[in-house]
Amino acid sequence: MxxxxxxxxxxxxxxxxxxxxxxxxxxxxxxxxxxxxxxxxxxxxxxxxxxxxxxxxxxxxxxxxxxxxxxxxxxxxxxxxxxxxxxxxxxxxxxxxxxxxxxxxxxQINKISRGFSYSKDAKLDMRMDQNQDLNAHKIVNNYSEIQLTNIFKKYGETNFANKISKNIIKNRPINTTFELVQLIRKSLPAKIVRKKNPAKAIFQAIRIEVNQExxxxxxxxxxxxxxxxxxxxxxxxxxxxxxxxxxxxxxxxxxxxxxxxxxxxxxxxxxxxxxxxxxxxxxxxxxxxxxxxxxxxxxxx
Ligand SMILES: C[S@@+](CC[C@H](N)C(=O)[O-])C[C@H]1O[C@@H](n2cnc3c(N)ncnc32)[C@H](O)[C@@H]1O
Known part of the structure; x- marks a missing residue:
């Protein structure tokens, strides 16, 4: 529902x-x-x-x-x-x-197949306009390390942008939201992960880039x-x-x-x-x- x-x-x-x-x-x-x-x-x-x-x-x-x-x-x-x-x-x-x-x-966030939510497992997507070409899967799997770092820094305001993008590059292909969440969590020190879910900022960054918000x-x-x-x-x-x-x-x-x-x-x-x-x-x-x-x-x- x-x-x-x-x-x-x-x-x-x-x-x-x-x-x-x-x-x-x-x-x-x-x-x-x-x-x-x-x-x-x-x-x-x-x-x-x-x-x-x-x-x-x-x-x-x-x-x-x-x-x-x-x-x-x-x-x-x-x-x-x-x-x-x-x-x-x-x-x-x-x-x-x-x-x-x-x-x-x-x-949009609650429909699992739209792939907006880091707490539901789905294919990476995050497009508001489902007819557009660019989606989260393309960004995560095709952007260069520098491009990923830039969007994580600029739109996610995270201090771990570089670490996360390096890990993404190493572990491609990444197909689902949960694969990405796991990878983000592994890129950060445990005490930071315990304090707040780091996936939130990275998902926000990717969503902003997908939709050119x-x-x-x-x-x-x-x-x-x-x-x-x-x-x-x-x-x-x-x-x-x-x-x-x-x-x-x-x-x-x-x-x-x-x-x-x-x-x-x-x-x-x-x-x-x-x-x-x-x-x-x-x-x-x-x-x-x-x-x-x-x-x-x-x-x-
Ligand atoms: C927060 S919801 C709006 C909810 C609405 N005010 C209501 O009461 O139901 C934002 C909506 O704007 C659309 N949207 C966001 N950015 C847009 C853009 N740049 N151009 C067109 N639609 C956009 C999204 O697809 C979404 O359906």
């Missing part, structure tokens, strides 16, 4: 979108439709929602859910890095709000603010420090005082906000414990 996905920070997302019932909204990470459904419920028959995902299994399930609401929506099967061109293709130039709930969904995020960030109407918002939920740092630094650029002067009245064109989940949500949904919602609001055209 695949566990349902519980949408993270749903109330905070909806409250801060300030939904206009006839507005146009974009959910960049449809997943299992939790946020999209809540947005659609607030729209009139003149409003419109566009939802993106690059996982066709998620799209299939969510389409059924959203159709029941009998409102206007379109699901786009695409990486969200293509937000600008995909909206242009359907003649949407300006929107009232964009949300992204980054990472993977509970059904940070590149997509950067491209989407650089194209999204220009698409917003006045009072439009860009809301992003991050789950780890690498993606959060990118969003935080990108938003910061919008509110920096570039003149270096201190005006008496500061008219701000952009405002940023940061919100954490409530304790009650963290208690009910462990997935939300590391979530951070960052919001960029366009105050003037």
């Amino acid at each position: 695949i566990k349902e996905h519980i949408p993270v920070m749903l109330n905070e997302i909806i409250k801060n979108l300030n939904i206009k019932k006839d507005g146009i909204y974009v959910d960049l990470t449809l997943g299992y439709g939790g946020h999209s459904k809540a947005i659609l419920e607030k729209l009139s028959n003149k409003g419109f929602l566009v939802s993106f995902d690059k996982d066709q299994e998620a799209i299939k399930e969510s389409r059924k859910k959203l159709l029941k609401l009998d409102k206007n929506f379109k699901i786009i099967y695409s990486d969200f890095k293509k937000i600008k061109e995909k909206l242009n293709e359907i003649n949407i130039k300006k929107i009232d709000g964009i949300i992204a709930d980054l990472g993977i969904s509970s059904p 940070l590149e997509s995020l950067k491209k989407m960030l650089s194209d999204s603010p220009k698409l917003l109407n006045k009072n439009g918002t860009l809301s992003i939920i991050t789950f780890h420090s690498l993606e959060d740092k990118i969003v935080k630094n990108y938003f910061k650029k919008f509110i920096e005082d570039k003149t270096g002067k201190l005006p008496i009245i500061i008219e701000k064109k952009w405002v940023v906000k940061q919100i954490r989940p409530l304790k009650e949500e963290i208690k009910k949904n462990n997935r939300s414990r590391t979530a951070k919602l960052r919001i960029l609001i366009k105050k003037e055209d």
Whole structure:
């Protein structure tokens, strides 16, 4: 039985979108439709929602859910890095709000054959988009020692990157998640392995590389603010420090005082906000414990 996905920070997302019932909204990470459904419920028959995902299994399930609401929506099967061109293709130039709930969904991690989880034995895979060529098996079995070390350091922030990549090279082929977990554990001193499971960081690193997560995020960030109407918002939920740092630094650029002067009245064109989940949500949904919602609001055209 695949566990349902519980949408993270749903109330905070909806409250801060300030939904206009006839507005146009974009959910960049449809997943299992939790946020999209809540947005659609607030729209009139003149409003419109566009939802993106690059996982066709998620799209299939969510389409059924959203159709029941009998409102206007379109699901786009695409990486969200293509937000600008995909909206242009359907003649949407300006929107009232964009949300992204980054990472993977509970059904993706819980479905064993997707190979995302280090606690379930499966063929190495980790693709969000099952039609894409690059997968975890190819990375683990074909990347050079230097390439592996780089991604483990950069995306896994581990001190044992080199040791692990050397062991991978020595023990190839590595076909399954459990073979990889064993090898990671053997590469580290026992006292470190006892403290925390080192596979977590390495699996995160490989997943980020398979799905090119940070590149997509950067491209989407650089194209999204220009698409917003006045009072439009860009809301992003991050789950780890690498993606959060990118969003935080990108938003910061919008509110920096570039003149270096201190005006008496500061008219701000952009405002940023940061919100954490409530304790009650963290208690009910462990997935939300590391979530951070960052919001960029366009105050003037
Ligand atoms: C955390 S889940 C979203 C859950 C959703 N908000 C809900 O309430 O059910 C993230 C979803 O975004 C998709 N995704 C992640 N990065 C993506 C990208 N760059 N382009 C398109 N879809 C992406 C994943 O396939 C996954 O289905």
